[in-house]
Amino acid sequence: MKKPLILVTNDDGITAPGLRALIRFMKEIGDVIVVAPDSPQSGMGHAITIDSTLYSTKMKVNIDDGATAEYSCSGTPADCVKLGLQVLLERRPDICVSGINHGSNSSINVIYSGTMSAAIEAGIEGIPAIGFSLCDYSWNADFESSGRTVKRIVREALENGIPKGVVLNVNIPKLKGESFNGIKICRQARANWKEKFDKRTNPMGKDYYWLTGEFELLDKGEDTDEWALSNGYVSVVPTQFDLTAHHAIQHINNWNLHEY
Amino acid sequence: MKKPLILVTNDDGITAPGLRALIRFMKEIGDVIVVAPDSPQSGMGHAITIDSTLYSTKMKVNIDDGATAEYSCSGTPADCVKLGLQVLLERRPDICVSGINHGSNSSINVIYSGTMSAAIEAGIEGIPAIGFSLCDYSWNADFESSGRTVKRIVREALENGIPKGVVLNVNIPKLKGESFNGIKICRQARANWKEKFDKRTNPMGKDYYWLTGEFELLDKGEDTDEWALSNGYVSVVPTQFDLTAHHAIQHINNWNLHEY
Numbered sequence: 001m002k003k004p005l006i007l008v009t010n011d012d013g014i015t016a017p018g019l020r021a022l023i024r025f026m027k028e029i030g031d032v033i034v035v036a037p038d039s040p041q042s043g044m045g046h047a048i049t050i051d052s053t054l055y056s057t058k059m060k061v062n063i064d065d066g067a068t069a070e071y072s073c074s075g076t077p078a079d080c081v082k083l084g085l086q087v088l089l090e091r092r093p094d095i096c097v098s099g100i101n102h103g104s105n106s107s108i109n110v111i112y113s114g115t116m117s118a119a120i121e122a123g124i125e126g127i128p129a130i131g132f133s134l135c136d137y138s139w140n141a142d143f144e145s146s147g148r149t150v151k152r153i154v155r156e157a158l159e160n161g162i163p164k165g166v167v168l169n170v171n172i173p174k175l176k177g178e179s180f181n182g183i184k185i186c187r188q189a190r191a192n193w194k195e196k197f198d199k200r201t202n203p204m205g206k207d208y209y210w211l212t213g214e215f216e217l218l219d220k221g222e223d224t225d226e227w228a229l230s231n232g233y234v235s236v237v238p239t240q241f242d243l244t245a246h247h248a249i250q251h252i253n254n255w256n257l258h259e260y
Numbered sequence: 261m262k263k264p265l266i267l268v269t270n271d272d273g274i275t276a277p278g279l280r281a282l283i284r285f286m287k288e289i290g291d292v293i294v295v296a297p298d299s300p301q302s303g304m305g306h307a308i309t310i311d312s313t314l315y316s317t318k319m320k321v322n323i324d325d326g327a328t329a330e331y332s333c334s335g336t337p338a339d340c341v342k343l344g345l346q347v348l349l350e351r352r353p354d355i356c357v358s359g360i361n362h363g364s365n366s367s368i369n370v371i372y373s374g375t376m377s378a379a380i381e382a383g384i385e386g387i388p389a390i391g392f393s394l395c396d397y398s399w400n401a402d403f404e405s406s407g408r409t410v411k412r413i414v415r416e417a418l419e420n421g422i423p424k425g426v427v428l429n430v431n432i433p434k435l436k437g438e439s440f441n442g443i444k445i446c447r448q449a450r451a452n453w454k455e456k457f458d459k460r461t462n463p464m465g466k467d468y469y470w471l472t473g474e475f476e477l478l479d480k481g482e483d484t485d486e487w488a489l490s491n492g493y494v495s496v497v498p499t500q501f502d503l504t505a506h507h508a509i510q511h512i513n514n515w516n517l518h519e520y
Binding site: 040046050053078079156160163168182195209237239243251252258 | 304309310311314316338342345347368372385412417420422423429442443445446452455456457462466467468469471496497498502505507508511513514515
């Protein structure tokens with residue numbers, strides 16, 4: 001059987017330890033091409049570069065030790081996927097994996113996530129795609145212990161296919177000694193961030209702000225990603241980019257909008 | 261009855277004609293506070309500023325001719341909403357309106373839209389929110405003829421409420437002489453962009469790319485926003501930020517992931 005072609009990207013940038021770990025894991029499964037941002041792009045949501053130029057640089061890689069080819073790109077994670085698919089890759093990849101992100105992309109974080117925007121961009125193009133995140137923000141996070149889980153999910157996705165219009169949002173809890181309790185297929189928990197803006201004054205006397213905040217879980221369900229993660233499970237949320245709230249169409253049809 | 265407080269924002273920036281028109285329309289309904297980006301932010305998706313500083317400047321406005329207060333912000337549309345709600349507004353607004361965008365945010369464009377990210381951010385905070393877009397990219401687009409539609413939808417939203425977890429994505433077709441055929445409540449059409457990268461060489465001899473593309477409609481349904489717009493209707497898509505693909509949970513539960 002021909003080896004699958006795997007497009008690897010992320011939002012923390014091409015030098016991030018989480019990306020390097022993901023490349024190593026994917027090399028055990030297929031041929032790996034990397035197209036990743038040349039600088040960190042966390043919090044970029046689904047941004048694309050439409051009013052500026054995009055640069056891409058082919059990196060020198062040791063074939064025995066890294067991917068088949070690696071490209072850095074001056075754009076966002078979504079740009080990396082678009083440029084990879086249209087320009088850099090010689091054939092359509094069998095799967096696109098994004099990450100491993102340094103920090104959680106569970107619940108409402110999916111909306112702000114560059115890691116997931118890359119996966120969603122691939123999904124829009126009809127390519128099976130998965131975003132992986134490790135719930136540990138430290139640069140020295142232990143990615144190795146995620147390897148078994150990551151490879152298992154990718155192998156199952158290649159074997160079974162991912163339904164059209166769906167990408168997977170996988171979050172991996174931080175290990176505290178023991179191993180994971182397993183993998184749970186979940187829904188996105190309802191949550192938001194309670195922002196706190198830290199107001200400061202610059203040397204020229206002008207006020208500015210740093211965005212900080214506290215995560216607020218608004219959901220007691222035991223079928224959510226947050227529940228899974230806080231109970232030692234890896235969470236897998238099938239995630240869609242058809243944002244239609246079908247259940248609300250009837251409500252809004254009752255508004256007085258029709259006699260125009 | 262107390263006048264409603266209306267937070268107005270956009271992604272084309274505080275000087276954009278579409279924003280100025282929206283302020284005028286909203287002044288007929290309530291008290292208006294503007295928090296908008298100090299520069300264009302199109303294509304920013306749901307980006308937020310987490311590794312940089314945010315500046316906000318209170319603009320001098322003529323109360324008779326403009327909003328009660330206007331603030332420009334150095335961040336993204338989502339930043340504007342966060343900063344507005346937490347720092348700049350004295351009370352919680354009754355509604356947040358974003359736009360009027362210069363150009364369509366129908367179908368898959370919602371994913372890349374700064375206009376809609378502002379509305380979604382307000383929705384996450386539990387505030388009724390609507391994004392408005394005019395399907396005309398020209399800076400001299402005729403926003404005035406949208407006034408009746410925009411005011412009607414906002415008044416209905418204030419009166420009836422928008423279901424929790426839902427924001428409205430309103431697109432207005434470009435008028436060709438006649439008036440609109442009416443307003444349709446729709447689902448998001450399935451579509452994508454066929455990217456074409458325009459490759460050029462800079463004066464230093466390095467290659468770069470411009471992202472261009474062609475819109476590709478993949479959906480023949482007559483209940484979609486694209487169908488409504490091309491048939492002279494204003495489209496209203498109830499849009500959610502719970503991205504869970506509930507229908508796919510069962511499929512993925514059948515994968516071999518459970519014996520861990």
